[in-house]
Structures are given as structure tokens and as C-alpha cells.
Amino acid sequence: MSGSTTPFFFIQLSDPQFGLFEVRGAAPGDGTFPETALYEEAIAAAKRLRPAFVVVTGDLVQDSDSDEQHAELTRITGQLDGDIPIYFTTGNCDVGNTPTAESLRIYRAKFGRDSYSFDAGGSHFVVLNSSVCLDPSEVPEEWDSLVEFLRRDLDVHSPDSTHTIVFMHHPLFGKSADEPDDGIAIIPRERRRIILDLLRKHETSGVFAGHWHRNNYAADGKMLMVVSGPVGFPLGDDPSGLRIVKVYDDRVEHEYFGMDDVPIRVDL
Numbered sequence: 001m002s003g004s005t006t007p008f009f010f011i012q013l014s015d016p017q018f019g020l021f022e023v024r025g026a027a028p029g030d031g032t033f034p035e036t037a038l039y040e041e042a043i044a045a046a047k048r049l050r051p052a053f054v055v056v057t058g059d060l061v062q063d064s065d066s067d068e069q070h071a072e073l074t075r076i077t078g079q080l081d082g083d084i085p086i087y088f089t090t091g092n093c094d095v096g097n098t099p100t101a102e103s104l105r106i107y108r109a110k111f112g113r114d115s116y117s118f119d120a121g122g123s124h125f126v127v128l129n130s131s132v133c134l135d136p137s138e139v140p141e142e143w144d145s146l147v148e149f150l151r152r153d154l155d156v157h158s159p160d161s162t163h164t165i166v167f168m169h170h171p172l173f174g175k176s177a178d179e180p181d182d183g184i185a186i187i188p189r190e191r192r193r194i195i196l197d198l199l200r201k202h203e204t205s206g207v208f209a210g211h212w213h214r215n216n217y218a219a220d221g222k223m224l225m226v227v228s229g230p231v232g233f234p235l236g237d238d239p240s241g242l243r244i245v246k247v248y249d250d251r252v253e254h255e256y257f258g259m260d261d262v263p264i265r266v267d268l
């Protein structure tokens with residue numbers, strides 16, 4: 001922990017996932033994406049509210065081979081003012097639940113980094129490729145390098161940061177840190193334990209994920225484990241929307257808003 005910093009906020013978007021409405025039989029069938037209006041609303045909200053940054057926690061598109069879906073994602077992302085950074089996180093639709101050397105190569109060619117970190121407002125933010133954490137059986141060396149990256153990154157940056165916050169697509173857990181494995185829903189215990197050990201050591205304030213297309217809230221001690229509903233197609237009771245996260249010296253506050261209920265401004 002460092003000295004006092006000015007409060008700020010960021011916006012989490014998850015699962016814009018261009019193409020899922022169509023897969024679910026909920027698209028008009030004329031080649032347009034219902035996701036377009038939703039992602040445009042989310043980007044317009046960011047332009048209005050002016051967060052320190054925007055993060056998109058994975059499942060950027062439904063079909064990672066689709067040029068049309070990527071083109072729409074890129075076109076609308078470009079509507080964001082150049083001075084508001086936007087950070088992308090991989091999802092299972094982007095690189096697979098069992099990523100391969102090829103799926104990672106293609107993602108990196110399009111988006112660059114998949115596990116990386118950045119600083120904002122005196123806090124440190126880490127983006128992890130959670131598919132590598134879910135099932136690295138095809139790319140075991142990627143898991144080794146992810147753990148090494150996380151270990152070194154937190155050792156270097158976390159001690160001087162007010163908060164350390166992690167972004168990943170798959171949640172680490174849904175109820176409690178030691179809950180049993182649950183298929184592709186959460187990170188298996190074998191690797192969850194290794195990540196949690198590092199996050200606990202550095203007193204991580206929160207992990208923000210997506211993947212479930214609905215909200216879910218849990219914690220590990222003081223560390224929040226937040227799952228956010230989708231920008232795109234909902235798979236639960238929560239509407240398409242976005243999460244506003246306020247970062248203060250002594251706490252992190254967050255709230256999910258359906259796209260029709262996003263506030264006019266954010267007060268800190």
C-alpha cells in the first residue's frame with residue numbers, strides 16, 4: 001500500500017460476444033448484430049462518464065474466425081475517445097476453453113498481449129488469460145509462463161500500489177475459494193490454489209470476471225470475486241449492462257447497471 005491517492009473509477013464490460021444472439025436464434029437474420037446497439041450504448045456511456053479506463057473481460061466475439069464479428073467490435077471500439085484507454089481480456093470464445101498454440105497465435109496477432117498489467121491512479125491492474133488457467137493441457141508452457149509472469153509482476157508492482165486488481169474471463173470461484181471443480185464454469189482447484197496464493201500474498205483487492213452472462217458475488221477474505229453480466233446476450237435474470245467500479249484509498253465499490261439504467265454521471 002502506498003500513500004493517499006485521488007479516487008477514480010473504471011468501467012468493466014464483459015462478453016460483448018458479437019454473434020451469440022444469432023447462435024441463440026435471437027438475431028434478425030439480415031446480417032446485422034443485435035450486439036451492435038448494446039456495445040454502442042456501452043461505449044457511449046464510457047464517453048459520457050469518462051472513466052480512467054475501460055476493461056472488456058473476454059468473449060469479445062462468438063466466433064474467433066469471423067472477420068465480420070471482429071470488424072464490428074473494432075469499429076465500435078474506435079468510437080471511444082482516444083484518451084480513454086481500453087483493455088481487452090481473452091475469453092473462451094476468443095481462444096477456446098482449451099487454448100492451443102494456434103488459437104493463442106491468432107488472438108495475439110489481432111489483439112497483442114493476453115496476460116499483462118498496467119497502472120492507473122496509483123493502483124495496479126493485472127489481466128490474465130483465464131483459458132490458460134482453465135485447461136492448459138495443450139499449452140502447458142503457457143501456464144508456466146503465466147504463473148511466472150504473475151509472480152514477478154506482483155512482486156515488482158503490488159507493494160507500491162494502493163490496490164491490486166485482477167481481470168480475467170473465467171471466475172476463480174463462484175461461492176468460496178475452496179469450492180470443488182465445476183467444469184468450465186470456474187478455474188479448477190489445482191490451478192486456482194496457485195493463483196490465489198499469489199493474490200493473497202499481495203493482498204489483492206478484487207478479481208473482476210465475466211463468462212457467466214449474469215452477476216455473481218463472492219469473496220476470499222477481503223478480496224472481492226465479482227462476476228459481471230454481459231454487454232451482449234444475457235443468460236440469467238440480469239440485463240445486458242456494465243459495471244462501474246470506484247477505487248478509493250481504503251475500499252473498492254462497484255455496481256452493475258442495465259444498459260437502460262446507466263447513470264448520467266459518476267460521483268466519487
Ligand SMILES: [Fe+2]
Pocket residue numbers: 015017058059091093211212213
Ligand atoms: Fe461469453
